[in-house]
Amino acid sequence: MATHRRPKQPSRARVSVLTAAAATAVALSAQAGAAQAAPKPTKESVKAQVDKLNEQAEAAAEKYNGAKEQQQKLQRQVNNMQDEVARQQAEVSSMQGTLGQLASSQYRSGGIDPTVQLMLSSDPSRFLDQASSLDQVSAQQAQTLRQLQEKQHKLDQDKAQTQADLAELDSTTRELKARKAEVQTRLAKAQALLNTLTAQERAALQAAETAAAQRASRAAARTALTPALAGNGSTAAASGTAQAALAAAKTRIGSPYVYGATGPSTFDCSGLTQWSYARAGVSLPRTSEEQANAGTRLTLSQLQPGDLVFFFSDLHHVGIYAGNGMVLHAPKPGASVRYEAMNDGYLPFQFGVRV
Known part of the structure; x- marks a missing residue:
């Protein structure tokens, strides 16, 4: 009479090993898929x-x-x-x-x-x-x-x-x-x-921003030495008040940007313009939106040094026109008060205001 034996069942240890191996394979496959689906940002x-x-x-x-x-x-x-x-x-x-x-x-x-x-x-x-x-x-x-x-x-x-x-x-x-x-x-x-970028990539971004700021500073120096470059069709500041406000802002170059700050050592954008015009004897409102109604509005071609310049459709950014197509402003967190070219694409110009 033949003897019938049941197939030998795999041990619990073997099942655990197989299960773990399968799970690892699935996880590695998922990670590989995710890596392919989401490449590292540039x-x-x-x-x-x-x-x-x-x-x-x-x-x-x-x-x-x-x-x-x-x-x-x-x-x-x-x-x-x-x-x-x-x-x-x-x-x-x-x-x-x-x-x-x-x-x-x-x-x-x-x-x-x-x-x-x-x-x-x-x-x-x-x-x-x-x-x-x-x-x-x-x-x-x-x-x-x-x-x-x-x-x-x-x-x-x-x-x-x-x-x-x-x-x-x-x-x-x-x-x-x-x-x-x-x-x-x-x-x-x-x-x-x-911060996930490599040190070399971060350095390249910083170097590009620094180079742009240096170019703007050199252009500002040329403007000061050559009055004919002072503005679009203008050779001087809009007024003595505007000249004094611009001069005050220049003394703050290098001051860090801080949200809500109005000086004298840290500023946000409207804080800088308010502080600078206060040094010239003019009291401006606190916010950029309010400052947009503080004087006569100007087109780009009408700007003269010392005029206020406003950016973005909701007017949430303001600076002081420095001549030669440049603005002196408190730009953003992590940056300091500096000159910047208005045609670099970052600042969508709306209009100017002469106080």
């Missing part, structure tokens, strides 16, 4: 991502700066109104104290005059409505109370409206701050990607 594409994120971050920062300035302005208004309300309330309280003394005197003499009762009423409007029918009331007292009541009412309305505006602005500021943080997070990711 240094040019990485730089383009960083530049785009810089642009978005600066736009968000300018809006945040504007909201913060408006918030501070409203807070000052609220504080002033609260002081005024307190002053008026003190006057009302003083008058009520005087009337209280009169009421006490009348009570001791046998009763309180109906006029005094009305003036001490918890409802001032009731007194004002009925005071005119009482012969005993002082016209001056009634007029004073009416003025105080009306002023108090207006102040309460203004205070309530300002508080509502401030609450709305607080909400907007938080939203803008969150947007700024989001952009900065993406910027950090792009910078991390930039």
